[in-house]
Amino acid sequence: MATLALFGTDSLALPKSLQEAVEHGEVFTRGWVVELILDLIGYTPDKDLCDTKLIEPACGGGAFLGAIASRVSASCHAHGRPLTDATEAVRAFDLLDHNVEQSRTLITRALQDEGWGPADSEQIAAAWVRQGDYLLQADSDYRADYVVGNPPYIRLEDVPDDRMAAYRDACPTMSGRADIYIGFYETALRSLTPGGRLGFICADRWMRNQYGRALRRLVTRGFSMDLVLTMHDVDAFDEQVSAYPAITVISNRRQGPAVVADTTRAFDAARSRDFAAWCRSGAREQIDAEAFQAVRLPHWFPGEESWPAASPARLAMLEDLTKRFGLLEDPRTGTRVGIGVATGADKVFLTQDADAVEPDRLLPMAMVRDTTNGTLDWGGTYLVNPWSTDGDLVDLSAYPRLASYLDRHGDALRKRYVAVKQPHRWYKTIDKVDARLTRRPKLMFPDMKLTIHPVLDEGGLYPHHNLYYIVSDTWDLRVLGGLLLSRIAQAFVEAYAVRMRGGTLRFQAQYLRKIRVPDPDAIDERDRAALADAFDRRDVEAATEAALRVYGLAELPE
Template sequence: MVTQALFDVDEASPPVALQEAVRHGEIFTRRWVVELILDVVGYTADRDLAGLRLVEPACGQGAFLGPIVERLSRSCRAHGRSLADAAESIGALDLLGGNVELARALVRDRLLADGWEDAEVDTVVQDWVRQGDYLLTADGTAGADFVVGNPPYIRLEDVPDGRMAAYRSACPTMGGRADIYVGFYEIGLRSLKPGGKLGFICADRWMRNQYGRRLRQMVTQRYSMDLVLVMHDVDAFHDQVSAYPAITVIRNGAQGPAIAADSDREFGHVQAQDFLRWVADPRQRTIDATSFHAVRLPHWFPGEDSWPAASPARLAVLEDLSDRFRLLEDETTGTRVGIGVATGADKVFITEQPDLVEEDRLLPLAMVRDTTSGHLLWSGQYLVNPWNNAGGLVDLADYPRLRAYLTRNRATLQKRHIAIKQPERWYKTIDKVDPRLNTRPKLLVPDMKQVIHPVLDEGGLYPHHNLYFVVSDVWDLRVLGGLLLSRVAEAFVEAYAVKMRGGTLRFQAQYLRKIRVPDPAEIDEETGRALAEAFDRRDALAATEAALRAYGLTELPE
């Protein structure tokens, strides 16, 4: 609940800094996009709209309000309603007084042009369009059947400190360096009646980045993601912006089937009508039109972790695989994904000298460059290991050569954050060394590559922190390596991972853990042999063909 202190902000005259931020965050939506959103949420003139409530949380100068009022007016005529009957049918807010006046004028003109009397028009216009901060205004926004719009794009740090604190208090999902549109989603969703729908065109970054985690959690736990139409290249706004927009429709109800769609720069009014016709016909599971592609999914992706980004056809395959197969990291098979050792001072802890310190204080270390060929070729690097087999630091008094070496480098080691926090443990590496890991067979995966690149270490090397590892109690690692070498496994990482300049992917543990794999006991002997042989030959195409059989797929859509 928002406390009264939050409303001490003067809504009639918001701070100058916030006014400027709002103006810079205003992006006006093209009419055909507005019409599309109203259609997909079901705000159509054939319904008795006077008996429903629509909220527009940041109405600007009326890009949404114009079509909304036109539909409401037609609905009133068709259902024998007066404007007085629709007095509570619209709740539109804007922070800026100038926008409110322009929006009211637009609404008034549309109603008068449709033949309504001046007196009744003036009454509803004042009620429908008000000045206020949607994120801090409890009145006039609850009990909505629809919440629609294009929320402002403003980084939270661009908001004055007092109001930023109020926003964070009012909107718990607005964590970290969030954009305030996250708060618009939260307040909008909370205001919906059961079965009510929110339809926004907004940046889709919240579906994948860290600051959207709490909002994803909220949606997953209480709402249904009904539709996502990605429009990154579409001319959806009157100004050219790099907003990475998508239309999202979220319903107040249990998660049901979901539509995932993508569009290209040719997507416009005509194509939007084609899309609507497809949406209205549930018998058609997929559509591949010239300017858009869409698929119906049994449900949306669960959880607060990053939601995948891929073509609709590939999303459908990933969802199917997620429903049918277990995660790569799995207690049943004892399969674990981890990262190699980070030292905080590689120049001290990594050496090529095999006699630098006591022999049992050196671990042969696998580096990224050792994996380049696809087969592990050790370059002769060692880790100076300050950890004992019980997981504690060794007593330097027991290792005079190690003590002398580390003492010579003590000034460098003590500058590290880890040593400042724990000065008595100044010679520790950032990560503990697991004494069992260097002897275990494992798959090593370099952090940054354009394609997935698993390499087998049959035992004897400890991975550096730019390498991720996979160990298992059950898997034949050559068979598992063939699965990971395939485009099927890579598709999971592509859908979740951050793609860097030049197309390089980050194969971090959090993304590797998203990969789904068959039960090793259910892979037939021929397929298992094909996977292992493809892995040995570094033949990604053959690995993909065998993986498709293992997953029960005929193809992997692009």
């Protein structure tokens, strides 16, 4: 990672702790990776680079600047221009003075090796590289045709409060627990001229996690996501780091086609040139080579929600299904995704004593352990329900046994945040309970599983908060259950969900809602029967085979 840039004249003095954090976190980009990024954004010597503007926001020791200097030199020779015409062509920043000096020395040496005189080379190096804070730069009117680099990856706790407050004020996308590199993306994007391009190698976590949401919104509303090249298994840096890197190219224009690619350990300098050539060719077909797989999508995924992560071929499939089919949750079919009740005091509100309170104040409750075998095996847990059918808390005077039961646990219940906030409603559960859900047929999904696990409740149980559920006015839930048991539904969740340790997936409502499904009336009787039968038998392969026909797919890409 390159280092955070900081103006020496900045009113916020550089604290020693931050300088040490930056120095400790310095990881520099390999030369062939730099060349690849410059090729991908189109920063090539055939252009008159003296008339373009490039920013390197965190130059470190100059990994990018050496290659940039060589390309500017070649461009000057090709277009018959003196080197001094490129004085304003590049601006690079860095936090640390020794990195500034190292970068200037590298540029001077590179230009002299290209045949330029010492005076001109030193003049260019001094003009290009500045010590300064890119996120708090005074010269904010400088517009760029290109922004390239390896933004810093610095933990928030390593940034002093006053500086972090200044960063958040300058970069609204740096919300919550955002990492510093989020601000570099925002600042760079806002500096781009129309048609300008950004090329970063950086951790790709912002594309999926919560702290990247505001940045995703900025990108999808005003820019074009042109390319994502995942390089998790590639030695992209001079040191071994666990940074989950990806090369990202974003341009200041309306969204156009987007290249999505993944690499293997075999991806190296030679293979990177093959990949760049494929990108330049504009080829529409997918490519599946030993070192990389790539596909050109007609557009990027919309919205600020988590962007999918999968192999290029599978992303192409998901994009196709997204275009052709509607969302699982759909008012037209009365299909809704929800989560079971959170009580805030399970030791009180859950019981196996069928005589604990009045019978109509008990709801049979489905727990995760009841779904293990793929069919409901109720374990006898009840929910003590303090809610009436009109959506308000019951009058305890009408239920003496319930009142006595809750009063025995009154001290614990009144200490909860929800009770402190509303003392007169001290016996409420966190979520309201709608007892009508108990009677509705529903598919239920345990929150955490290795694979998708729909279980049918014909009507009779209320789901606990570790279970998500689907109800529908239109679907035969056994048919829908077959679709959701298939590896196609699994592929949707895998692409969006965060994996836990050991490969466990979170089957939360936000991910289930990403699943695309056909209109239930469009499924022919043969496939409806096959899906329902596969669901009853818990046969994932049979469900997948039927689902492939329903979705019009020949196979499920890996």
